[in-house]
Amino acid sequence: MAHKVVNRSTPGILKCMALAQVRDVAKLAGVSPATVSNALNHPERVSASTRQRIQEAIDELGYVRNDAARQLRAGSNRAVGMILLDVGNPFFAEVARGAENQLTTSHRPLLLSNSNQDAEREAAQLGLFEEQRLAGVLVTPVGNVLHRLRRLKERGTAVVIVDRKTGADEFSSVSVDDKLGGRLAVDHLLERGRQHIAMVGGPQNLRQIKHRLQGAQQRVQQSDSATLTFHETPTTDVAAGRLATLDILAKPRSTRPDAIFAANDLIALGVLQELVRAGVSVPDDIALIGYDNIQFSASATTPITSIRQPAEEMGSRAAELLCDVIDKPGAPVQHTVFQPEIVVRESTTGA
Amino acid sequence: MAHKVVNRSTPGILKCMALAQVRDVAKLAGVSPATVSNALNHPERVSASTRQRIQEAIDELGYVRNDAARQLRAGSNRAVGMILLDVGNPFFAEVARGAENQLTTSHRPLLLSNSNQDAEREAAQLGLFEEQRLAGVLVTPVGNVLHRLRRLKERGTAVVIVDRKTGADEFSSVSVDDKLGGRLAVDHLLERGRQHIAMVGGPQNLRQIKHRLQGAQQRVQQSDSATLTFHETPTTDVAAGRLATLDILAKPRSTRPDAIFAANDLIALGVLQELVRAGVSVPDDIALIGYDNIQFSASATTPITSIRQPAEEMGSRAAELLCDVIDKPGAPVQHTVFQPEIVVRESTTGA
DNA sequence: AACGCTTATTAAATCGTTTCAATTCTGCTC
DNA sequence: GAGCAGAATTGAAACGATTTAATAAGCGTT
Numbered sequence: 011m012a013h014k015v016v017n018r019s020t021p022g023i024l025k026c027m028a029l030a031q032v033r034d035v036a037k038l039a040g041v042s043p044a045t046v047s048n049a050l051n052h053p054e055r056v057s058a059s060t061r062q063r064i065q066e067a068i069d070e071l072g073y074v075r076n077d078a079a080r081q082l083r084a085g086s087n088r089a090v091g092m093i094l095l096d097v098g099n100p101f102f103a104e105v106a107r108g109a110e111n112q113l114t115t116s117h118r119p120l121l122l123s124n125s126n127q128d129a130e131r132e133a134a135q136l137g138l139f140e141e142q143r144l145a146g147v148l149v150t151p152v153g154n155v156l157h158r159l160r161r162l163k164e165r166g167t168a169v170v171i172v173d174r175k176t177g178a179d180e181f182s183s184v185s186v187d188d189k190l191g192g193r194l195a196v197d198h199l200l201e202r203g204r205q206h207i208a209m210v211g212g213p214q215n216l217r218q219i220k221h222r223l224q225g226a227q228q229r230v231q232q233s234d235s236a237t238l239t240f241h242e243t244p245t246t247d248v249a250a251g252r253l254a255t256l257d258i259l260a261k262p263r264s265t266r267p268d269a270i271f272a273a274n275d276l277i278a279l280g281v282l283q284e285l286v287r288a289g290v291s292v293p294d295d296i297a298l299i300g301y302d303n304i305q306f307s308a309s310a311t312t313p314i315t316s317i318r319q320p321a322e323e324m325g326s327r328a329a330e331l332l333c334d335v336i337d338k339p340g341a342p343v344q345h346t347v348f349q350p351e352i353v354v355r356e357s358t359t360g361a
Numbered sequence: 362m363a364h365k366v367v368n369r370s371t372p373g374i375l376k377c378m379a380l381a382q383v384r385d386v387a388k389l390a391g392v393s394p395a396t397v398s399n400a401l402n403h404p405e406r407v408s409a410s411t412r413q414r415i416q417e418a419i420d421e422l423g424y425v426r427n428d429a430a431r432q433l434r435a436g437s438n439r440a441v442g443m444i445l446l447d448v449g450n451p452f453f454a455e456v457a458r459g460a461e462n463q464l465t466t467s468h469r470p471l472l473l474s475n476s477n478q479d480a481e482r483e484a485a486q487l488g489l490f491e492e493q494r495l496a497g498v499l500v501t502p503v504g505n506v507l508h509r510l511r512r513l514k515e516r517g518t519a520v521v522i523v524d525r526k527t528g529a530d531e532f533s534s535v536s537v538d539d540k541l542g543g544r545l546a547v548d549h550l551l552e553r554g555r556q557h558i559a560m561v562g563g564p565q566n567l568r569q570i571k572h573r574l575q576g577a578q579q580r581v582q583q584s585d586s587a588t589l590t591f592h593e594t595p596t597t598d599v600a601a602g603r604l605a606t607l608d609i610l611a612k613p614r615s616t617r618p619d620a621i622f623a624a625n626d627l628i629a630l631g632v633l634q635e636l637v638r639a640g641v642s643v644p645d646d647i648a649l650i651g652y653d654n655i656q657f658s659a660s661a662t663t664p665i666t667s668i669r670q671p672a673e674e675m676g677s678r679a680a681e682l683l684c685d686v687i688d689k690p691g692a693p694v695q696h697t698v699f700q701p702e703i704v705v706r707e708s709t710t711g712a
Numbered sequence: 713a714a715c716g717c718t719t720a721t722t723a724a725a726t727c728g729t730t731t732c733a734a735t736t737c738t739g740c741t742c
Numbered sequence: 743g744a745g746c747a748g749a750a751t752t753g754a755a756a757c758g759a760t761t762t763a764a765t766a767a768g769c770g771t772t
Contacts, residue, residue, distance in 0.1 A: 031758060042722045047760055057720065072512055077492035078432035079758035082727045087429075089489075097454045097473070106448055110475070114482075119489050122448070122473035124461070131465075138440075138470050141428035161423055248656055279660045305599055306657040309630045311664070382728055393752045398730055408750060430728035433757045 030071035039067040050075065081143070088117070090146040090168075090332060091139040093132060094124040098247070099276055101302040101321050102150075105172065108325025109148060116333050118145065127216070127246070129153025140165070146332045148172050152216070156180075168335035172328045174217050175345055182335055182343045184328040188218050191317045191350035192225025195271050195299050198315070198352055200229070200236055202359070204269035204297050207238045210254045210281060211273025212246035219246075219273045222301065226271060239267065246273065251280020259288050268296060269358075275300040275307040278314050282357070286311055298357040313355035320348050381422040390418040401426065432494065439468070441497040441519075441683060442490040444483060445475040449598070450627055452653040452672050453501075456523065459676025460499055467684050469496065478567070478597070480504025491516070497683045499523050503567065507531075519686035523679045525568050526696055533686055533694045535679040539569050542668045542701035543576025546622050546650050549666070549703055551580070551587055553710070555620035555648055558589045561605040561632060562624025563597035570597075570624045573652065577622060590618065597624065602631020610639050619647060620709075626651040626658040629665050633708070637662055649708040664706035671699050 032043040039046065041060055048055045049064045056064075067073075081087050092109055094102045106122055113120045121144070125132035129152055136158050139147050146168035149159070159169050159181065171183035199207055209226055211219045223240060230238040241257065243250035251272060258267065272278035278300030285292055292298050292312045300307050303318035327346050334341060383394040390397065392411055400407045400415045407415075418424075432438050443460055445453045457473055464471045472495070476483035480503055487509050490498050497519035500510070510520050510532065522534035550558055560577055562570045574591060581589040592608065594601035602623060609618065623629035629651030636643055643649050643663045651658050654669035678697050685692060 032760095033758085043758090044722055044724095044760080045720080048721085051760075055720075060720080072515075074488075074491045074512075074516070076433070076494065076758055077489075078429045078438075078494065079727090080492075080760075081429035082427070082433050082729085082758080083760045085727070097448060097457055098451065100449065100451065103448045103454060119486075120474065123471065135470075137425075138428075140425045141431075143427065143429065161425075165425070248660075279657070283660050306630070306660075309599075309634050309657075309661050311660055311662055313662070383730095384728085394728090395730080395752055395754095396750080399751085402730075406750075411750080427728055430757090431730075433759085434728080434730045436757070 030073040031076065032073075034071055035064065035067045035073050038071065039064045085143075086166075087143050087145055089119040089121055089142075089144055090148065090329075090336075091121045091123070091135075091142075091144050092148040092172075093135050093139075093150065094122060095127050095150050095152060096246070097122070097124045099274070099302075100304040100306065101274065101319070104304075104321035105325040105328075108322035108327075109329040110325070111322075112326040112329035113333075116329075118333070125152055127152050127213070129155075133158065136162070140167070143167070146170070146336050148328050148332060150174060168332055170328050170332040170335065172324065175347065179343050179345075182331045182345065184324050184331065184346045184348070186218075186319045186324070186348045186350050188221030188350075189225035189228070191301065191319075192222035192227075192271075193229040194225075194350060194352045195222075195301070195317055196226045196229040196236075196238070198354070198358060199269045199271065199297060199299060200233055202269075202293075202297060205236050206267045207236065207269045207271055208241055208258055208267035209238060209271045209273065210241045210243060210251060210258075210277055212243050212250065212277070214242060216246070222273055243273075243277065246277060248276050248280040248283070251277035251282075252284045253280075255281045255284035255288075259284065259290070266296070269293075270296055270298050272298065272300045275302045275304045275314065275316055278307065278316070278357075279310060282310055282312060282314065293356065293358050293360055300357075303353050308355065310357075312357045315355045315358040316353050318351045318353050324348060381424040382427065383424075385422055386415065386418045386424050389422060390415045436494075438494050438496055440470040440472055440493075440495055441499065441680075441687075442472045442474070442486075442493075442495050443499040443523075444486050444490075444501065445473060446478050446501050446503060447597070448473070448475045450625070450653075451655040451657065452625065452670070455655075455672035456676035456679075459673035459678075460680040461676070462673075463677035463680035464684075467680075469684070476503055478503050478564070480506075484509065487513070491518070494518070497521070497687050499679050499683060501525060519683055521679050521683040521686065523675065526698065530694050530696075533682045533696065535675050535682065535697045535699070537670045537675070537699045537701050539572030539701075540576035540579070542652065542670075543573035543578075543622075544580040545576075545701060545703045546573075546652070546668055547577045547580040547587075547589070549705070549709060550620045550622065550648060550650060551584055553620075553644075553648060556587050557618045558587065558620045558622055559592055559609055559618035560589060560622045560624065561592045561594060561602060561609075561628055563594050563601065563628070565593060567597075573624055594628065597628060599627050599631035599634070602628035602633075603635045604631075606632045606635035606639075610635065610641070617647070621647055621649050623649065623651045626653045626655045626665065626667055629658065629667070629708075630661060633661055633663065633665065644707065644709050644711055651708075654704050659706065661708075663708045666706045666709040667704050669702045669704050675699060 032046045036043045036046045049061050110120050123135045132152050148170050150172045163169050169181045171181050175183050175185040214220050230236045241254045243254050270281055272281050300314045300316040303316040307314040307316045383397045387394045387397045400412050461471050474486045483503050499521050501523045514520050520532045522532050526534050526536040565571050581587045592605045594605050623632050651665045651667040654667040658665040658667045
């Protein structure tokens with residue numbers, strides 16, 4: 011009898027089990043590819059007995075679905091991507107954890123990546139996400155990416171902004187009132203009798219930091235004696251805090267601040283390290299307050315007062331909003347704004 | 362004149378620019394889809410003038426390649442995946458950073474995810490990676506996933522094990538000599554005159570921790586007076602360290618250890634917190650040594666002596682090995698074993 | 713045994729890109 | 743201007759899954 015010639019290198023199983031596909035599974039189970047697909051994606055459509063036979067064939071062959079093909083046909087991808095400003099910062103790690111937990115309950119894989127606060131990297135990552143036709147993206151914008159985000163949205167990818175409220179109501183967002191945070195910090199310092207505050211913080215093009223500074227300035231202006239200076243740092247890590255502190259300590263003693271407000275806790279830790287090394291007493295000589303309330307600020311040489319942001323909750327809420335956007339495309343955009351809280355520790359109060 | 366009927370909703374640009382594809386670009390640029398593809402993937406095959414025309418069409422339409430289709434046809438994916446034990450642990454974050462930097466130079470996107478030391482999550486992540494036919498995977502195994510990794514390898518996905526040398530020479534790996542690390546830690550404590558050491562550490566099924574314990578035990582056995590007890594914790598975070606410490610402090614004072622060896626720095630920080638809170642002097646009453654030398658251990662209440670692992674280097678080396686495996690499939694497996702070093706700080710020496 | 717009616721299964725079309733082989737075009741030599 | 747090499751371009755066939763609409767099978771009723 012004549013056989014149709016099969017164009018694959020047919021010895022199949024023997025040759026190289028690298029490429030088992032639905033049709034192999036189907037053949038082994040004695041059904042059609044369509045049935046295999048149904049068994050996988052709509053189990054209720056296929057009888058229990060064939061389902062089992064198919065499962066056995068799958069196990070036997072070690073079949074793993076080719077996601078590219080699936081996606082191409084399905085036209086969509088369940089996964090969502092998240093671009094972090096900096097994985098090395100425990101604050102963002104915690105936000106990511108919150109998002110991940112939430113997404114896991116929605117059975118959506120999360121792809122993490124980080125921009126390192128580099129607009130170019132961010133753009134590259136967005137490009138990847140775009141090419142992958144992800145269901146959604148969680149992003150803390152660093153560069154000028156609004157047009158990219160718009161394009162993503164037009165393409166049907168949901169977008170939620172994390173840790174920053176965009177002016178326009180284009181995207182749902184999760185954020186924290188950074189101006190309030192800045193005010194809280196300064197308020198606390200003034201209450202403790204400090205008058206000359208130095209704020210140390212990463213590049214001003216980071217919205218969050220700019221707002222914290224603005225809040226701080228507002229509060230300072232309400233007092234007629236207090237002063238605020240801003241020491242801009244190129245990055246937001248421990249090293250930045252150390253360098254800035256060296257600068258501050260190099261000044262004549264008379265112009266030294268009596269309090270330092272660090273734009274985040276990593277910077278605060280750096281500041282603390284150099285103050286300790288220079289023999290400056292915290293808080294007696296200089297009080298120190300950080301931002302983010304990462305867990306390490308509580309166990310620092312001198313436990314650091316900090317402005318708490320509900321990191322994990324922010325992540326999970328962002329993920330929740332994202333799922334909303336994905337699942338109900340018509341729904342209005344939503345903004346969740348969290349309130350920062352001050353967590354007072356020794357670095358501003360003394361032992 | 363008669364037109365062939367196009368099956369797409371043709372108003373195209375007007376209707377919804379969501380779906381510009383090669384054929385739209387081709388039409389606008391007055392060439393065939395094949396040429397567009399060539400312009401994108403093999404620019405040298407297409408003349409400068411058409412290349413430019415195509416580029417203009419792409420910009421005009423906002424065309425973004427559909428990666429699923431590309432992959433399906435190409436059969437491969439440049440991206441590599443990495444499964445971290447815990448993003449919240451700065452050590453792993455730093456390893457990831459190293460890998461990411463290295464991979465960026467090879468123009469390979471990195472997909473991060475974390476298993477949270479949960480075998481089930483790990484398996485799920487591996488499943489995703491498998492379905493995506495990634496070029497390679499960097500993984501620190503937690504569950505029993507050797508068979509999955511083998512399958513990945515058979516399928517053509519490169520695998521490199523991070524932070525653990527598998528017995529068999531199946532996969533290239535990057536690791537640190539954890540037994541030596543354990544010995545170094547105990548050695549240092551004994552040298553400082555400590556005799557009764559308590560090791561506090563996460564689940565023993567984590568290879569790294571088991572090895573650190575073994576190394577510690579070996580060293581203790583070389584002394585006839587020293588003792589070592591092991592306090593197993595279910596996790597490897599700050600909270601675990603705190604809980605274990607409460608247990609230790611609950612014991613009668615006479616049986617208290619005079620030194621604690623924490624299996625990592627997060628645990629060490631937790632231990633330190635509870636010791637401080639209980640008024641136990643570090644290192645006078647109890648010396649403390651951690652592991653990983655994360656940057657926060659240097660700025661703790663009492664700076665913590667720690668065993669340094671070259672995190673970033675490990676990540677970049679792992680990525681390098683992975684690229685080797687991907688690019689030269691025939692090459693032999695390679696193992697890079699880093700040596701840990703002790704970084705001495707106050708927590709074992711006094712001020 | 714013919715009839716509806718539900719349930720299981722399948723053949724064939726499709727997703728959007730890349731690639732191969734074939735074709736057209738270009739410029740150049742003799 | 744015929745002949746030709748090489749470059750530029752293209753039509754049509756993949757890639758591997760899913761889906762739709764159609765077919766087959768089962769099953770109780772009359």
